[in-house]
Amino acid sequence: MALTVTVHPAGTGGVDEMGDEIEIPGEPYVLEVESIYPTTSDEPGDPNRSLVITRLTILxxxxxxxxxxxxxxxxxxxxxxxxxxxxxxxxxxxxxARRRGVLCRGRRPGLDIGCVQINVEKVAG
Structure with a gap:
């Protein structure tokens, strides 16, 4: 089962028919991701409670x-x-490691790995 998140793009500025500036929201879309995990918390560890998750890392x-x-x-x-x-x-x-020829100083192909890391924090809800 693929992991997905819904992205709500930031709004862009515009002007309505009266000449007032307005924000035009972007159209939400679904994005397939590889991994979602909470980042470490700054709170002290205590075995008798659950930490509040305020940040996530998405790959x-x-x-x-x-x-x-x-x-x-x-x-x-x-x-x-x-x-x-x-x-x-x-x-x-x-x-x-992705570049050609860096592994063992030979002319080997680089590793076929790569990703994008997105750090997010709670803003609403």
Whole structure:
């Protein structure tokens, strides 16, 4: 079963028929992802309680691009989650193991791995 999240793109600015500035919301879409997991909490550990999850890390395939102001709905986690910081892209430009010839100083092909890391934090709900 594939993991998916719903992306709500940030709104764009526009002007209505009266000349007032308005925000036009983007059309939501479903995005297939590879992994979703909570990041570590700053709260002290206590074996008798559950920590509140306020941040998630989402890994998706290399070609995925999510905007800095987009919000996501993540199954299993209530509310909306906003993108934090820049999306980390691990592709053949940023990952030396992906480049040809770096493994064992030979002319071997690089590893066929890569991903996009999206960090999100709770914004609503």
């Amino acid at each position: 998706a395939s290399e070609g995925v691009r999510v905007g800095a102001h987009d919000e996501l709905e993540v199954p299993g986690y209530e509310g909306r989650w906003g993108v934090v910081g820049e999306v980390a892209i691990f592709d053949e430009r940023s990952n030396p």
